Amino acid sequence: MSLPIWLQDEYQKIVSLKQNQALSHALLIIGPQGAGQEVLAASLSMDLMCERSSPACGVCHSCELMKANTHPDYYCVDGQESSIKVDQIRTLSKQVSQKAQIGQTKVLHLIHSQNMNLNASNALLKILEEPPQGTYFLLTAFQAASLLPTIKSRCLLVNVPTPNMGEVQQWLATNYPNKNLESLFWLTKQPYELAYLSDSGKDAFYLEYPNKLEECIDSFSNLPAFLKSVDSKNILDFIKATQALCHQGLIFSASNEVVEEHRILCEKMLAQFGVHKLLSLYQSLQQLKEKTGLTNLNAPMQFKYEMNKWFN
Numbered sequence: 001m002s003l004p005i006w007l008q009d010e011y012q013k014i015v016s017l018k019q020n021q022a023l024s025h026a027l028l029i030i031g032p033q034g035a036g037q038e039v040l041a042a043s044l045s046m047d048l049m050c051e052r053s054s055p056a057c058g059v060c061h062s063c064e065l066m067k068a069n070t071h072p073d074y075y076c077v078d079g080q081e082s083s084i085k086v087d088q089i090r091t092l093s094k095q096v097s098q099k100a101q102i103g104q105t106k107v108l109h110l111i112h113s114q115n116m117n118l119n120a121s122n123a124l125l126k127i128l129e130e131p132p133q134g135t136y137f138l139l140t141a142f143q144a145a146s147l148l149p150t151i152k153s154r155c156l157l158v159n160v161p162t163p164n165m166g167e168v169q170q171w172l173a174t175n176y177p178n179k180n181l182e183s184l185f186w187l188t189k190q191p192y193e194l195a196y197l198s199d200s201g202k203d204a205f206y207l208e209y210p211n212k213l214e215e216c217i218d219s220f221s222n223l224p225a226f227l228k229s230v231d232s233k234n235i236l237d238f239i240k241a242t243q244a245l246c247h248q249g250l251i252f253s254a255s256n257e258v259v260e261e262h263r264i265l266c267e268k269m270l271a272q273f274g275v276h277k278l279l280s281l282y283q284s285l286q287q288l289k290e291k292t293g294l295t296n297l298n299a300p301m302q303f304k305y306e307m308n309k310w311f312n
């Protein structure tokens with residue numbers, strides 16, 4: 001597996017630690033969302049599991065099982081969809097306390113580990129304090145702040161850097177040659193965020209969004225049709241897109257520096273709302289985003305209400 005260039009330094013450092021038998025049993029890999037912490041962790045998992053070498057040989061029994069995603073000593077829990085619960089950690093704790101089935105090593109990968117609730121965090125802390133033999137913990141996160149300090153202090157902190165623009169463009173050209181993902185830089189410049197949007201088919205929604213919003217500014221009568229498709233599944237996409245475009249408008253008002261294709265939209269937004277209203281809209285959306293999913297708030301309805309209030 002070839003790692004993208006911006007992940008290679010950290011990867012090499014960890015490989016040397018392992019070769020010198022100085023690698024911590026717990027790693028916290030953090031970075032901006034979409035910078036590739038999961039990709040780095042996946043590569044490291046392969047290496048840790050390989051029975052022959054580091055970097056992984058790619059052909060031994062363990063490597064084959066890892067590639068097929070069926071290695072019995074590799075455990076993965078993902079907190080993206082819903083928070084990681086204490087029961088999940090307890091189950092993992094039982095599993096990793098057993099002897100490894102294939103080689104000597106077990107790997108436990110917690111994805112989006114910032115989404116662990118307090119009980120789960122405490123349960124994990126207990127395991128980290130007395131780790132079972134031959135077990136590595138790879139925690140990936142994009143908001144280290146929301147992890148317990150006691151967990152952080154038990155881990156080797158690995159910082160995934162933000163790739164520079166040239167690296168992102170090169171990576172997109174290699175991996176998504178027929179996609180127009182650079183047109184979504186107003187939303188995110190993180191390569192794996194862009195990859196996710198493309199793989200999930202959401203890129204079309206976001207590519208169209210600036211035009212749709214512009215139509216609503218041109219005429220309030222376009223707003224009902226625009227908001228018709230908002231539901232509980234796509235609400236965060238609507239919020240994120242609107243917020244990112246408000247942000248573009250705010251950048252434009254301060255520095256005039258904005259991608260060329262958004263210049264007219266930004267001018268229209270500022271003419272319609274003015275800077276203060278645009279900032280308030282941005283902040284209302286931020287609050288709505290934070291509350292979405294946490295409470296029984298009807299977020300789609302609240303979003304429609306906000307949009308009607310601002311656009312009218």
Ligand SMILES: [Zn+2]
Pocket residue numbers: 049050051052053056057058059060061062063
């Ligand atoms: Zn191998």
